[in-house]
Amino acid sequence: EDQVTQSPEALRLQEGESSSLNCSYTVSGLRGLFWYRQDPGKGPEFLFTLYSAGEEKEKERLKATLTKKESFLHITAPKPEDSATYLCAVQAGSNYQLIWGAGTKLIIKP
């Protein structure tokens, strides 16, 4: 069964303390892996798409990487405004539909 698992469920960091969020997946025929950021009471906001193992994408303090089994979202020197829930989703096979993880809630304390 296709599955996407995110860890940890929640992560509390001090401002400036770098860390990584994990998204592991078991699917057949990866077409793309997506990272989104979601603020409370809002819809998810698209961050990155990764298509193949070894690919990396960066945006400000965020860097996403992809292997054949998982993706990491690295956060370097985070600021309080990086606090949000980060969602991972995978598109696989001939199906256009996404398989979503439950998200990681990131809290950055000043």
Next chain:
Amino acid sequence: DGGITQSPKYLFRKEGQNVTLSCEQNLNHDAMYWYRQDPGQGLRLIYYSQIVNDFQKGDIAEGYSVSREKKESFPLTVTSAQKNPTAFYLCASSMLGGLASPLHFGNGTRLTVT
């Protein structure tokens, strides 16, 4: 600015009543989607539409209905047959193509049924 507008932001209904959630997009996207978000769970697909006048059931379509009469609009009706309707509902759109296309989301409607 292009985007997706969902209305209303909050909706309260009594059990047994049908309710319709609005979703409009001006991104000229072909595909539109409805998701349900519950605490501690991944987003679950209710319905999706890849073209006007056509739509398909997602993983949890029971108790919901949709229409796609215009490219820009994809309203969702939560019927009295939906057993646990209280949730955060998200509408999204995307371009269709060979490569995976990211979804663009609205800011959701929080429905509370008592």
